[in-house]
Amino acid sequence: MSTAHIVVSNVGKVFQTAERDVVALQDINLEIPQGQFVCLLGPSGCGKSTLLNAIAGFALPTSGSITADGRVVTAPGPERGMVFQEYALFPWMTVADNIAFGLEIKGMARADIAAVVDKLLKMLSLQDFRNRFPKDLSGGMRQRVAIARVLALDSPIMLMDEPFGALDALTRRNLQDELLRLWAELKKTIIFVTHSIEEAIYLADRIVVMTYRPGTVKRDIMVALPRLRDPASAEFNALKRELGQLVMEEQQRHHHDELRMAAVD
């Protein structure tokens, strides 16, 4: 029995379509210790989101198993809070109500909920937006609310599916710094999906590069650079070049596959 916080062992996932079976994941093995910041990196179609969804419990693997915090993952749950690229805030709830929702489900007392919400609004600089609806917020603000909503659950694991993919570059850097600050303070285990090499190097302790179909682990590397990392530094760029090479190989396979599929059609 491993002592790691999240254990992915021999995980495979096959999607069955009318014409053929698509092997999205194959023989994935990962052991993620408590408090590690892991980025899953790869081109689209490499199965990184599929793997994240499997860990979240939305779509279970067809073979192998995943344990989180010592328990086998069988369904989604608040102990593995997820931040989505599309924010997924409830538009009919105010910012404060969105953050409180998970706590209400837990059955927490009203006064305690109010205290947690206040703390999180402050932590994410959202005090002035407490009673706004999501439609009145910018993308960056919405993602802050989504992060606060997951932090409210006080779960040890945070899953993030390209959370900053839809944001402009400045907002993105701003939220990356914020996330690093929160992570250092709260010591969460984070699994963060991205296709941005720079984002992965900027954030992660460890980068798992995935292959395009079937999705396997192509390279699993530790990033030893001290934080905050300087994207203009030589070490950063050396790593960027190395990872760029790996991702590009998979991107090319993706591209060829698309061309082949088009020819078959």
Add this chain to the structure above:
Amino acid sequence: MATTSSWRQAGVGLIVPALLIALWQAAAMLGWVNPQVLPSPVAVVAKWIAYLLPLQPYDPAAGSWLAWAVSGELITDSIGSLYRVVVGFLIGAGLALPLGLAMGASQRVYDWFNVLVQMVRPIPPIAYIPLSMLWFGLGNPPAIFLIVLGAFFPVLMNTIAGVRQVDGIYLRAARNLGASGSTLFLRVILPAAVPYILSGVRIGIGTAFIVVIVAEMVAVNNGLGFRILEAREYFWSDKIIAGMISIGLIGLAIDVGMNKLNNHLLRWHRGLEN
């Protein structure tokens, strides 16, 4: 600035109606049309005011001033029609909402009821008039029955669609936060379906308002629909038009009210800016 331009916009919109009314008045004054067929606008307005005002002079001995002030035929008729619309709509929507929620949320319930709904839905409520009178006789019951039918299907269809179209991302997020069962339904699926349900409510009220006028023409002896048909018997064309104008005004008021309710309930919705 904004108010000036909105006033101007409203003013521009009034030019064409004013011209048409002027033309109508001119046609009446110059004797181009028989006043029995088309009375002048001035005559219609005079009739409308007479229709609005109480029939008897004020008598303090008979009751309060307020009761007297609303004793006019128009007001009694409007209250009669609105009562039928409200009762019929509440029953119709009250039946359609739970069934629609169940049909939208459960494929099994949908399979049970869908064929029946699809077979009955294309029959216009007005086609039920003969049956409604056989079943319920005369008076309010057949009229309300027809309005129930008119309100039922729009609310039902939109509620089903509203529940079915709920974006999967909200369900995923809610389940991730620990929601399930009735919490998921009441706090996520239902509010997400509200925009669809409200547009069904709006169509349903519109249908109810059409149906009430028709129902009053055949089954009841008061209400706006009854009144304009009665006026035809006596060739009171000014009263027919005055009644039609009243129907239009009440329809407009209902629509404005619905709009306000809509804007309040959907203040979170992206499409709306207040």
